[in-house]
Amino acid sequence: QVQLVQSGGGLVQAGGSLRLSCRVSESRLSLNVMGWYRQAPGKQRELVATITRSFYTYYTNSVKGRFTISRDNAKDTVYLQTESVKPEDTAIYYCYADVNGRDYWGQGTQVTVSS
Secondary structure: OOOEEEEOOEEEEOOOOEEEEEEEOOOOOOEEEEEEEEEOOOOOOEEEEEEOOOOOEEEOHHHOOOEEEEEEOOOOEEEEEEOOOOHHHOEEEEEEEEEOOEEEEEOOEEEEEEO
16 A cells, blocks of 8 residues: 655744655655645645656745755655745645656654744
8 A cells, every 4th residue: 555654843033944755655656746835833734846757856835955866766754845934834845746647745843944
């Protein structure tokens, strides 16, 4: 069964950085687009960034220039490097992966930015 296991996150001061990781458990399957969403308290889940298998990336405007998404296809892992974080980046961050045309989600990890 496909599972996405997240790591990273936690508490960080404004202006600081964090690195999130997400590994897909089944390496024999076809991994297509991978990415990150986030959900802040009282708000809808929003797309943060995506990356294709050929490393084409997309970022939502609010994180452009501050966050970097990357992936290691050999390790079936996607990363989100956050820099210059702001209090408004506080949210639960979820990774997702398109595996053989089906979406799978990580368990979520809390990122809290203190001002």
